[in-house]
Amino acid sequence: MSAALSVGIVGCGLIGRKRAEAMADDKVVGCVDIVPAAAEALARDTGAEVLPTFEALLEMRPDIVIVATTHDRLAPLAIRALESGAHVLVEKPAGISSADVERVAAAASRVGKLVKVGFNHRFHAGIARAVEEARSGRYGEVMFVRGRYGHGGRVGYDREWRADPVHSGGGELIDQGMHLLDLSHWLLGPLPLHSALLRTQFWDAPVEDNAALLLGEAERRDAPWATLHVTWTEWKNLFSLEIYCRTAKLHVDGLVRSYGPQTLRIYRMRPELGPPDVEEVVSDGVDRSWEREWRNFADAIRGGDDSTLLGTLDDAHYAWTVVEDAYRRSGWTAEMREPVGR
Secondary structure (H helix, E strand, C coil): CCCCCEEEEECCCHHHHHHHHCCCCCEEEEEECCCHHHHHHHHHHHCCEECCCHHHHHCCCCCEEEECCCHHHHHHHHHHHHHCCCEEEEECCCCCCHHHHHHHHHHHHHHCCCEEEECHHHHCHHHHHHHHHHHCCCCCCEEEEEEEEECCCCCCHHHCHHHCHHHHCCCHHHHCHHHHHHHHHHHHCCCCEEEEEEECCCCCCCCCCEEEEEEECCCCCCCCEEEEEEECCCCCCEEEEEEEECCEEEEEECCCHHHCCCEEEEEECCCCCCCCEEEEEECCCCCCHHHHHHHHHHHHHHHCCHHHCCCCHHHHHHHHHHHHHHHHHCCCCCHHHCCCCC
16 A cells, blocks of 8 residues: 555635545544634544644655635735645635736645645536547537536625635635536636626625636637536525536536436437437435545555646636636626625
């Protein structure tokens, strides 16, 4: 067996805890959080040491640093971790701008360390199988993708940091839209933004609670395209990804837990068209995406090969360029400089 990798975690909330629980034989050695009780709880459960500052965590020289903080702190902390000699797993969206992502990439290149962006949706079994089927060519080219993703928030959601552009960089387009943009990019490559519609219809926040994007080249009538809708007003949590190939439709529904069991349905068209043949694969209700994503990163580090990484800074950079274009076209840039409670 390979030696266990040592891991430091900055940001010990829900996502930091999910990361700690997913790393199998690797070991959390240090935890730090602006809420000491969060770091103490995670350290107690993992046998790690609680550190008073991020600098103290870096002085432990962990092999990997996980950065799971508010979005405005992701890039600065990731850069400091890289410069200390650690590989970095930074949660999506890896910063609050494409420029942030570029700075992290420059630091990684400078020090020769790997950076993984937390796009765990790529590692859900149903999504991974659907993408593999779609990209295999057995059903012809992918014609278009339709993605929907949403939740309904909770009381006070509009006063939390995700609704404050100073800390989040934007609203639902970043919160869940980044995942759909990443999956579209994985399937279809870097499609340009054709058009965008942003709304704030329910939550009293300076950011969007709904966003609809249309991606694809306007000039070519036969080019692939995608339509994506993300929402904080989905009163029953929903995830749906539909991939339309020339001779099949692949539909992933659900993400387990509050999103319902994940089901992959493959609709294979017959030569005469009409009703398709249907294969249905239902998950066992356990979300293993975090474990699979960690294994992908740890294996790349041990092998010294970043070509095997799924969910990279390049992927985050593409998603940010689309988000920034959508905000710019919608005239939201100036509005979003004001913090919540202005």
